[in-house]
Structures are given as C-alpha cells and as structure tokens.
Amino acid sequence: MKIEIFGTGCRKCKKLERNVETAVKELDLKVNIEKVRDINEIASRGVMMTPAIAVDGEVKASGKLLRPEDIKKLLK
Amino acid sequence: MGLNMLDILYAALMSGVTAVYHYLSEHVLTCLIPAFFMAGAIAAFVKKEAILKYFGPKVKKSISYPIASISGAILAVCSCTILPLFAGLYKKGSGIGPATAFLYSGPAINVLAIVYTANVLGYQLGLARAVAAIAMAFVIASVMSYVFKNHDSENDLKSVNDIAGDDTEPERPLWIKLSFFGSLVGILVFGASGLGWVPKLAVVYVLTLFVSVILIYHYERHEVTQWGYETWDLTVKIFPVLIAGTFIVGVIAHILPPETFRPYLGNNDLGSAFLGAVIGAILYMPTLLEVPIIGTTFGYSSGIMGDAPALSLLLAGPSLSLPNMIVLFRIMEFKQWLAYIVIVVALSTLMGFTYGLIVG
Numbered sequence: 001m002k003i004e005i006f007g008t009g010c011r012k013c014k015k016l017e018r019n020v021e022t023a024v025k026e027l028d029l030k031v032n033i034e035k036v037r038d039i040n041e042i043a044s045r046g047v048m049m050t051p052a053i054a055v056d057g058e059v060k061a062s063g064k065l066l067r068p069e070d071i072k073k074l075l076k
Numbered sequence: 077m078g079l080n081m082l083d084i085l086y087a088a089l090m091s092g093v094t095a096v097y098h099y100l101s102e103h104v105l106t107c108l109i110p111a112f113f114m115a116g117a118i119a120a121f122v123k124k125e126a127i128l129k130y131f132g133p134k135v136k137k138s139i140s141y142p143i144a145s146i147s148g149a150i151l152a153v154c155s156c157t158i159l160p161l162f163a164g165l166y167k168k169g170s171g172i173g174p175a176t177a178f179l180y181s182g183p184a185i186n187v188l189a190i191v192y193t194a195n196v197l198g199y200q201l202g203l204a205r206a207v208a209a210i211a212m213a214f215v216i217a218s219v220m221s222y223v224f225k226n227h228d229s230e231n232d233l234k235s236v237n238d239i240a241g242d243d244t245e246p247e248r249p250l251w252i253k254l255s256f257f258g259s260l261v262g263i264l265v266f267g268a269s270g271l272g273w274v275p276k277l278a279v280v281y282v283l284t285l286f287v288s289v290i291l292i293y294h295y296e297r298h299e300v301t302q303w304g305y306e307t308w309d310l311t312v313k314i315f316p317v318l319i320a321g322t323f324i325v326g327v328i329a330h331i332l333p334p335e336t337f338r339p340y341l342g343n344n345d346l347g348s349a350f351l352g353a354v355i356g357a358i359l360y361m362p363t364l365l366e367v368p369i370i371g372t373t374f375g376y377s378s379g380i381m382g383d384a385p386a387l388s389l390l391l392a393g394p395s396l397s398l399p400n401m402i403v404l405f406r407i408m409e410f411k412q413w414l415a416y417i418v419i420v421v422a423l424s425t426l427m428g429f430t431y432g433l434i435v436g
Contacts, residue, residue: 043168044167048128
C-alpha cells in the first residue's frame with residue numbers, strides 16, 4: 001500500500017504527516033509513505049487544498065486535517 | 077564607551093518593547109481575539125468546495141468574477157493556503173481571470189487583516205483597504221482574462237467539481253448559520269467600537285452567550301472542536317510572529333527613524349504611491365505585520381507617511397513578496413507572471429493615489 005501526503009510544508013501538513021505515521025504504527029501496516037512537496041506536482045494531481053492524502057494513488061481527502069482515527073478508517 | 081553602547085542597546089530594546097505594548101496590549105482583547113475566532117469559524121464552517129464550484133471556465137463571468145474577488149475573505153488567511161489552491165485553479169481548467177483574482181484577493185482581504193488595520197491605523201484606511209482590494213481583484217481578473225484569452229481554451233476543461241472533496245456537513249437551516257456568523261460579526265464590531273467599557277462588555281457578553289446556545293443546540297461536538305482547532309492553529313501560526321515582528325519593528329524605528337522616509341513616502345503624489353506599491357510588492361511581511369510596519373517603520377501613525385503610499389503598500393503588500401514571486405514563477409507562464417506583477421503594482425499605485433486625493 002502507498003500513502004501520499006500532499007503539503008507544501010505548512011503546519012497542518014506536518015501535523016497530517018505525524019497523524020499518518022501514528023495511524024500506520026497503530027495498525028502495524030507495511031506501507032510506503034511518500035511526501036509530495038512540489039506545488040506543481042500537487043496541482044497536477046488535482047489537489048486544490050492542502051493538506052491532502054492519497055491512498056494507492058487515489059485522493060481521499062483534501063483541505064482537511066484528518067485525525068489518526070480518520071486515517072485508520074481510510075486504510076482498512 | 078562600553079556604557080554608552082549599553083545605553084544605545086537599551087534604548088533600542090525599549091523601543092521594541094514599547095511597540096509591542098502599543099500594538100498588542102490595546103488591541104488583543106477587543107480586536108485580535110474575536111478576529112481570530114471569526115477567522116477560525118470561517119475556516120471550520122464555510123464549505124470551501126461550495127465556493128470552488130464557481131471558479132470553472134464555464135461559469136458565467138458575472139458570477140465567477142465577483143465571487144473570486146471576495147472569496148479571499150472566506151477561503152484563507154495567508155498565502156501558504158492560497159498558492160496550492162491557485163496552482164490547482166490555474167492548471168486544472170479554471171478561468172485565468174477568477175484564478176488570478178483569487179490569488180490576489182486571498183491574502184489581501186482576509187478578515188484578520190482588515191479588522192486589525194481598521195483598529196490600529198484608523199477605520200478609514202481599513203475600509204479603503206477592503207473596498208480597494210475587492211475592486212482590484214475584479215479588475216485584475218478582467219485584464220488577465222482579456223490579455224490571455226487563449227489560456228482558458230488551451231486548458232483542459234476538467235470541472236472543478238470533480239476535484240472538490242466530499243460534502244459531509246450535516247444540514248442546518250440558513251438562519252442558524254446566519255445568526256451564528258452575525259453574532260461573531262457583532263462581537264467584532266462592538267468590541268472595536270468606541271463605546272464605554274460597561275455597555276461594550278454587556279453586549280459582547282450577551283452575544284457570546286447567544287453563540288454558545290447556538291453551538292450547543294445546533295452544532296455537533298466535533299464541529300465545535302474543529303472550530304477551536306482552526307482558531308488555535310491560526311493563533312499559533314500568526315501570533316508569535318506578530319509579537320516578534322512588532323518588537324523588531326520597534327527596534328528598527330529606533331535605529332532608523334521614520335523621519336528618514338519622509339522625503340520618499342511623506343506625500344500623496346504619484347511617486348510616493350508608486351514607491352509604496354513597489355516596497356509592498358517586494359518586501360515579505362508576515363500576516364498582520366504590515367500594520368506595524370506602516371504605522372511605525374514608515375511612520376503613518378505619527379503623521380509622516382502619506383495616505384496614498386500607505387494604501388498602496390497595503391494593497392500590494394500581502395499578495396506579493398519576493399519569495400511569493402519565486403513560487404509563482406514556477407507555476408505560471410512567464411508572460412502571465414510578469415503581467416500579474418505589473419498589474420498589481422500599477423493598480424495599487426493608482427488606488428493609493430486616488431485615495432490620497434480623496435482624503436488629502
């Protein structure tokens with residue numbers, strides 16, 4: 001499984017990165033976490049609002065800071 | 077000699093402390109705290125997706141332009157949120173007009189900045205800032221889409237709807253939303269008004285109670301938490317920088333007195349307005365710090381800086397800065413990038429100059 005986190009480095013984006021790490025650790029999953037920081041790359045993926053998260057290439061949420069609980073639901 | 081140096085250092089630091097005291101103590105309770113709650117409520121409760129729908133190239137200009145021009149007040153408070161949104165709109169089929177209008181209006185007309193400007197630098201300049209910024213966003217949209225007609229047809233017309241996120245907000249009647257935001261506006265207005273302490277606190281107290289009642293009966297727990305989170309997030313993002321920045325502004329004012337700038341920014345002529353716009357376009361100013369920079373560094377509050385350059389700086393400042401130009405350069409085509417910067421500087425100059433004629 002691959003998780004991508006989109007964010008240009010803002011506070012919320014970093015918080016989301018931490019929340020994802022927490023969720024992954026708690027579920028004990030083997031996933032590949034990739035941080036997409038380049039603004040052109042973010043835009044070309046159709047993400048308008050950061051922070052955003054994609055699971056296996058599909059954008060699941062954008063402009064929202066998901067809590068670890070929310071992220072766990074996405075990963076199941 | 078050593079003692080003398082210490083004296084100078086002490087005086088400079090005291091100047092910084094005085095600036096912090098002056099800019100913050102008088103404004104935190106009645107202006108900044110309610111404004112942060114208001115901005116937090118906007119971030120938490122206003123559905124951004126609903127607004128983005130109006131930015132597509134197929135939406136009529138009479139609808140999309142005005143919405144893009146005022147959307148800054150609703151969508152974001154600092155340019156770090158604006159840039160990804162703009163990149164998305166610019167590349168994925170939004171009209172170039174609304175995209176640039178939004179790019180400009182976002183940082184230029186946010187609630188925090190307008191309220192703080194009106195409170196500290198005078199309501200006239202605050203109002204002028206809001207009105208001129210909205211008008212400018214509209215003109216920028218029109219000029220950009222006229223000059224770069226081809227951009228929109230070349231772009232793939234992927235609808236913004238497809239990219240927008242899901243909508244999970246529980247339904248609630250409009251009057252509840254309106255009375256919620258109305259009460260917050262009421263708190264802001266009464267808090268900043270010139271009323272005496274007793275009537276002011278009474279009104280704010282009643283309105284706060286009213287807001288709590290609405291929240292308890294009509295909003296869910298997690299939404300209220302979200303509001304608190306957004307408010308807190310904005311506060312930690314902006315407040316420490318504002319305090320540190322204001323301190324530095326005070327220290328600089330001691331070393332480099334605002335009198336220095338009088339020959340360049342002291343008039344309401346076209347040259348002063350242009351210089352104000354150029355300084356605003358280049359200088360990076362953290363959110364809200366433009367207010368003490370204008371008030372103290374350039375001496376607007378002590379009557380040194382003219383009204384024209386002050387407004388020009390306020391109009392060009394928050395939307396443009398050197399770091400922000402560099403990011404934009406990577407997103408936009410060169411010609412459009414250049415046109416955007418030139419238009420912002422030119423319009424800021426004109427708006428400031430006109431304002432100078434009116435009030436001066």
